[in-house]
Amino acid sequence: MNFAMPRIVPTTRAAVLIALAAPAALVIAAVAPGAWTIAPVLGLALLFLVMIDAASAGRLVDMRIVAPADCEVGEAFELAVLADLAGGHAGGMTAALALDARLAPGGRAEIALQFDGVSASWQGKAQFTPGRRGTGNIETVWLRWTGPLGLGARIHRTEISRAVRVWPNIAAVRSPALQTFLRDAQTGLIARRIRGEGTQFEALSEFRPGMERRRIDWKSSARHVSLFARENEVERNNQIVFAIDCGQAMCEPIAGMPRIDRAVSAALLTAYVALKSGDRVSLFGFAARPEVMTPFITDTRDFFRLQSDAARLDYHAQETNFTLALATLASRLQRRSLIVVFSDFTDPTSAELMIESIGRLVAKHVVLFVTLADEELETIATAPPGDMQSLAMSVTADSLLRQRALVTRRLAQLGVDVLEAPYNRIGTRLIDAYLGIKRKGVIG
Numbered sequence: 104m105n106f107a108m109p110r111i112v113p114t115t116r117a118a119v120l121i122a123l124a125a126p127a128a129l130v131i132a133a134v135a136p137g138a139w140t141i142a143p144v145l146g147l148a149l150l151f152l153v154m155i156d157a158a159s160a161g162r163l164v165d166m167r168i169v170a171p172a173d174c175e176v177g178e179a180f181e182l183a184v185l186a187d188l189a190g191g192h193a194g195g196m197t198a199a200l201a202l203d204a205r206l207a208p209g210g211r212a213e214i215a216l217q218f219d220g221v222s223a224s225w226q227g228k229a230q231f232t233p234g235r236r237g238t239g240n241i242e243t244v245w246l247r248w249t250g251p252l253g254l255g256a257r258i259h260r261t262e263i264s265r266a267v268r269v270w271p272n273i274a275a276v277r278s279p280a281l282q283t284f285l286r287d288a289q290t291g292l293i294a295r296r297i298r299g300e301g302t303q304f305e306a307l308s309e310f311r312p313g314m315e316r317r318r319i320d321w322k323s324s325a326r327h328v329s330l331f332a333r334e335n336e337v338e339r340n341n342q343i344v345f346a347i348d349c350g351q352a353m354c355e356p357i358a359g360m361p362r363i364d365r366a367v368s369a370a371l372l373t374a375y376v377a378l379k380s381g382d383r384v385s386l387f388g389f390a391a392r393p394e395v396m397t398p399f400i401t402d403t404r405d406f407f408r409l410q411s412d413a414a415r416l417d418y419h420a421q422e423t424n425f426t427l428a429l430a431t432l433a434s435r436l437q438r439r440s441l442i443v444v445f446s447d448f449t450d451p452t453s454a455e456l457m458i459e460s461i462g463r464l465v466a467k468h469v470v471l472f473v474t475l476a477d478e479e480l481e482t483i484a485t486a487p488p489g490d491m492q493s494l495a496m497s498v499t500a501d502s503l504l505r506q507r508a509l510v511t512r513r514l515a516q517l518g519v520d521v522l523e524a525p526y527n528r529i530g531t532r533l534i535d536a537y538l539g540i541k542r543k544g545v546i547g
Contacts, residue, residue, distance in 0.1 A: 109246075109259035111157040117254040120149060149254075157255025160248050161191025168241060168265055175272040176364050179230045184214050186225045186246055193218075196225045196248035203239030205269060207231050233269040234360060236367075236414055241265040271413045272368045275530050276375045276406075285379050341382040341546040342399060342440035343537070345370040346432060349390040349416050350423030352447040357526050362475055366445035367413050369473070369530040373443070376534050378403045380541065386412050389428030390419040396435065422453075425460040433464055441469045441546045443533070448474075450503070454510045462517045469546050471520045471536060474511075478525060480504055 113121075169183040184198040196216040204210040216227035225248075233239065244263055249256040275281060309329065324330045347353075347370060353363040374384040378400065386409060388395035397412045423446070432442070442464055448454035464470050484501040488494035511521045520540065524532040540546065 156250030161188035206239040348446035
């Protein structure tokens with residue numbers, strides 16, 4: 104790598120010395136007017152020291168950026184800067200980076216480098232937590248290293264254009280707790296028939312104490328003159344559609360991450376469990392118009408395709424057209440399915456079209472509406488009022504929470520299952536809701 108001549112600049116220490124020299128020059132001029140030439144000579148000498156010190160810092164031979172090509176939203180990744188110098192002795196080195204705002208707040212970062220005697224290079228590391236999905240570029244790196252006296256510094260700018268792809272977060276899918284659950288639960292890793300639940304008939308067995316009486320098959324019992332119970336099997340090959348709102352309301356942050364990314368993580372977690380259960384999974388994204396509609400995935404080996412499609416769900420600062428989106432989704436479904444709708448709302452008026460559109464789906468499909476609990480509103484509503492402003496905020500927040508509850512009650516009256524949970528528990532609560540619906544056998 105060839106490097107151009109770096110710029111030489113005075114350091115803060117040199118600036119302080121120049122500032123201290125100004126009063127000294129005034130004193131010399133007042134005491135001995137004939138010795139006024141000493142002041143400019145001192146200034147030139149200091150400038151010469153700055154140049155000599157910067158020249159003694161050495162020249163840049165190589166500079167490297169070590170960053171992962173892929174990371175997940177909300178998960179920290181490490182970025183390292185390495186630099187090799189020759190022909191001098193640097194007193195210190197820092198690196199300033201210009202990068203995409205989705206990788207670092209404000210799109211800038213600074214890393215202090217330390218000299219490593221083993222590799223004879225300067226090294227520095229920092230951790231970054233991406234706040235949005237997409238491709239973020241590390242565009243420019245400025246290296247600044249000082250001389251041994253700390254008076255002069257060299258600055259070198261390098262254009263690198265390193266891309267880091269930010270994917271949806273599936274850390275919960277890889278968690279040991281989920282893998283243990285899938286291995287030991289009824290819908291575990293070993294494909295086997297699940298008897299005693301569901302609606303699909305599997306076999307007859309003698310009725311034993313402890314069984315539910317509604318499982319007694321009276322016709323078979325009459326023929327055999329003995330009580331027999333039906334062993335049913337949980338349905339497989341159900342269609343599960345995760346419909347994610349990508350509109351303005353879902354782009355608002357919650358705990359430092361947009362609501363849509365929280366929803367995508369919960370959807371992918373539940374989709375993985377559904378695939379392990381033998382069901383078929385699809386992803387549908389919509390805003391002002393339908394954005395993404397994936398084919399149904401049937402095998403966990405194709406789960407990466409679902410993650411790739413989820414990465415295409417963009418952020419839209421516009422109102423969602425529920426009428427067009429959900430009508431399009433309904434026209435593409437040829438059989439009864441479980442539709443999991445992720446969305447949010449601010450008041451009953453803005454949610455009116457959403458309620459009407461979701462209500463049309465209930466006639467032919469099972470609908471589960473998922474929304475993230477607004478913990479900020481709950482905190483404001485329950486905070487003790489200290490003054491009139493906080494009292495007004497508390498009353499307003501309580502009114503908004505009541506309006507949210509009104510919307511969820513209206514959805515429940517239409518036959519929609521409603522799930523509202525904090526962002527850090529939405530994934531596990533959604534799995535419980537999915538398994539509960541599956542056990543009832545109401546999808547197929």
